[in-house]
């Protein structure tokens with residue numbers, strides 16, 4: 001196995017960088033076990049990274065870093081050890097480091113598709129699962145919900161296959177001699193959103209479905225109208241959608257909203273996107289993907305640098321420029337699912353960071369948050385000439401069984417508040433936004449910026465009814481803090497003192 005010494009690593013936004021003592025590039029399960037045992041003998045911490053797309057320091061390690069860039073294969077599915085009720089045609093067995101982009105390419109060739117995904121495809125499959133990456137849709141699961149089985153290397157290089165109590169593997173037919181099979185809901189639903197702290201995941205079996213087509217309709221509206229439709233739930237009623245000249249009633253499967261945090265002309269401009277699942281287009285109705293030209297222009301570094309210059313030197317132009325950006329996204333797209341779910345503009349997104357909080361959809365906390373964010377944005381602009389320079393986004397997600405998921409037990413609305421990393425005042429923006437989210441009852445997306453809840457184990461206890469079980473499972477796989485890092489320590493999940501006093505209570 002290739003081992004690199006003092007190889008610098010940073011996340012994509014370059015906000016968090018580190019030079020781990022050693023970087024391992026394992027290409028097999030055995031090589032992961034070797035690296036874990038080596039870390040334990042050397043008494044250093046070890047952690048896997050995916051493609052570094054988490055805006056926070058969740059993936060940072062000072063000790064050993066496991067790069068998953070060589071773990072990118074689709075593995076054979078051992079159908080002989082599956083339960084009779086499992087459908088092998090809808091299951092894919094993957095190594096942890098495969099990116100969602102490569103997976104989509106593979107699935108498309110097999111006429112299959114992911115059940116759902118986030119707004120980009122650069123993440124690794126396990127990186128996305130481990131932080132609870134979500135897309136949009138009140139009835140759509142987030143990435144952890146697709147997992148049926150996971151192979152984990154935990155303390156002492158011990159290997160586990162972890163599944164829910166009614167898992168897909170038939171225990172009587174389980175033949176992986178060096179792997180212990182755990183079929184237990186507490187273990188499985190704790191491991192799903194593991195924050196990298198339970199060990200190194202080698203592979204996952206996920207559920208997929210036959211390929212499908214999506215139609216996205218975007219239109220421009222104003223917050224005053226949208227707020228009424230959200231509050232009355234009218235936004236979630238079926239729409240009349242015209243496809244191939246025929247009007248049909250369709251329920252949107254996914255809704256996304258982008259909102260200008262600044263008032264221009266008396267209101268906040270919004271882009272409302274609704275995604276509908278439709279039949280495969282035939283005849284004259286050709287697939288219509290995102291405009292290649294607008295994608296190219298939005299991904300050009302010069303577009304970003306020009307905008308950053310304006311944000312830094314002519315900040316008062318930002319509100320009107322944001323209106324232009326919002327208007328320019330209006331379009332109608334019909335294509336295979338993964339091409340519609342990928343929202344584009346990855347370059348500017350990679351130059352930004354954000355905090356994102358999930359709110360119960362059946363309560364109005366998220367509406368209050370959005371309005372508090374408007375007030376705060378106006379206050380920061382007036383007091384410091386500091387203009388929030390990326391739209392607020394909202395998306396919806398179905399309830400999850402993952403113990404550390406913001407959507408554990410109920411559907412949620414996620415509110416994301418991004419900021420450009422290179423904008424002076426960036427930290428002040430994100431800290432101010434986090435305070436509003438926390439005050440209004442939001443629960444944080446683990447991959448995003450969460451520094452305002454450092455050490456607030458009281459909040460974690462309040463938010464996550466299964467936290468204690470999660471901590472016990474984490475301790476089972478990570479008894480000696482081998483897989484802990486600064487992120488898990490400062491949250492109070494793995495700092496020995498806090499953890500022990502919590503568990504004793």
Ligand SMILES: Cc1cc2nc3c(=O)[nH]c(=O)nc-3n(C[C@H](O)[C@H](O)[C@H](O)COP(=O)(O)OP(=O)(O)OC[C@H]3O[C@@H](n4cnc5c(N)ncnc54)[C@H](O)[C@@H]3O)c2cc1C
Nearest residue numbers: 050051052053054118119123124127133134196201349447
């Ligand atoms: C431009 C952009 C767009 C985004 N869009 C969305 C979105 O639409 N929805 C959303 O919810 N999020 C979104 N995110 C956040 C992103 O999905 C998450 O940060 C995701 O975790 C990144 O995956 P990664 O492969 O880069 O993992 P990393 O950031 O490298 O790692 C994330 C965590 O996973 C752990 N990990 C990785 N691999 C393993 C392994 N094999 N075993 C054990 N632990 C492991 C790491 O230790 C770390 O704790 C976006 C981020 C960016 C930068």
